Amino acid sequence: MTNAPVAVFDGHNDTLLDVRADGREGGRSFFERREAGHLDLPRARDGGLAGGLFAVFVPNDDHEYDREPTAEGYEMDLPPAVDRERARAFTYDALARLHRIRADSDGAVRIVGDAEALDAALDSDALAAIPHLEGAEAVAPDLSNLDLLYAAGVRSIGPVWSRPNAFGHGVRFEYPGTPDTGPGLTDAGRDLVAACNDRGIVVDLAHLNAAGFEDVAALSTDPLVVSHGAVHAICPSSRNLTDEQLDAIAASGGLVGITFAVGFLRPDGESDPDTPIATLVDHVEYVADRVGVDHVALGSDFDGATIPDPIGDATGLSDVLAAIRDRGFDEDEVEKIARDNWLRVLGETWA
Template structure:
């Protein structure tokens, strides 16, 4: 495996496509040559052992919405969610962001590959190409007849979160609220339930991270594949509405599913605060709890790079080896570290997609 001194990391979630879309530089060059903005670009990913992950297509609210990060510095908060988006606006941005990943792949000359199978990811881990999964965070760009789902699937889409935190025609997301239970309102709509069935037929992974608790249980009743939350933490440690209860974790374990530990400090800290002054030991407390309740084969990493405030000890993709070292110092053996860093993600995708 290339760069054998680094532990490969396969990551459950990043928002680099949104950052590149908003940037001033040509996105392909900014990513491939490195712009040193935010958390991710290819040179820094290589330096930190970032071997691949889920590249999110996320449609921001028109007008920008509220400043979520600022509100999450308060001792208690319940961030008002923006209004639902228009389909035409959402489809335009969805196509734009998906095309960015395709253009990066094309310009990379083999350094980046959009992966459609678990075998694709395994090959990238062998060759050193960056393994990218096209993921949608919030299905506002998909119409009620699901025609766009077919188009996106044929473009490489293999993972979808039906909602971001705002509501859409498919369901209701969980708000950014602390302290709060994830049981915050109604779950999936009838169209949302049909979307889950369609994803099962197409073997598209379903991401539960932004669904509220009723939506989570709606998916659990319908879906016939592992339950996966790509970037969520333990509610027992941080009572944020975005985190998962022990009952939810038990259902994920029963389905042979997966949870990716989110690096966002507001979902790590027991006080729910957005602060870079959050330790790696705080993160590992969540890993311990998730391993206890989901099992060592059902836990990985879900950074939220380029979409969140993360611990200063990590900083950006170059800081991943410091997290790996902290996991070792905590007492995880090498087999466990490999599972947490990349093996569990590849295995759950194989169980979802097939080989």
């Protein structure tokens, strides 16, 4: 396929779990092209990646993330809540790592926190990085450190990952399954949504269960965002979005970033990398047909998921855009999906 000249903004990666700043121990360098993982600076440039949300995810060190087979598919037990102090220390270290990468990059990586800085980075050759918390475990339940996290660059927070915390309840991994899996936001979760709205921090609904989604939709004054997700009508995973949720996202002026994680794309729910790019485009097309092309974008989950072999890594982004073109989207629509929808929603949230 021919490389596309369109710059991409990607709604989600987990690269901070496995990279280091240059010249430091512990993980692969972000500045060197590697076979490992999906994303580094050379591969970002080759694939046309101009910016994205860089997630901080705090793993459960002693939990096995194994799928248990069922008669129809699989289920995965929710891991327990993580210790708050450990989550805070892990998150602060990951944010510091991103800042060291920026400092060591000689201007090649910029941490951006407002629309003007984002536009300036995208107009240059720099990679625009926006810190995101995938689960708010590092946020104090009384929100006493939220301004500190904001000062560190955090401009997007998912109240939960797929486990409980002080703010709400995550949706378990199950296929086939429904996102209607339990109670919604706690009082602290409602306070977090309001505080994020006040500060211009995106509230990410990825990994929230149905009740939590409905709570955010009722409370938030900003566009609804799912940074990385897919369509339940195509792949009935509990993690995927129902038609009613897609309608609510569009009604708010928000978007869903279509994940590249094959287990949430394939109709059979299998985590099989032998998956064509066309399967991903099925989800893009479904959202565009149902609620409009203004409400669909990309949210790869690079370095956090099994992705289709034909994409491979960040260098495959141009192939994704080519496959979207091949489905009949015109160039203006491709640019919206690749970048402009994210820029619009971020600008409206940060205003």
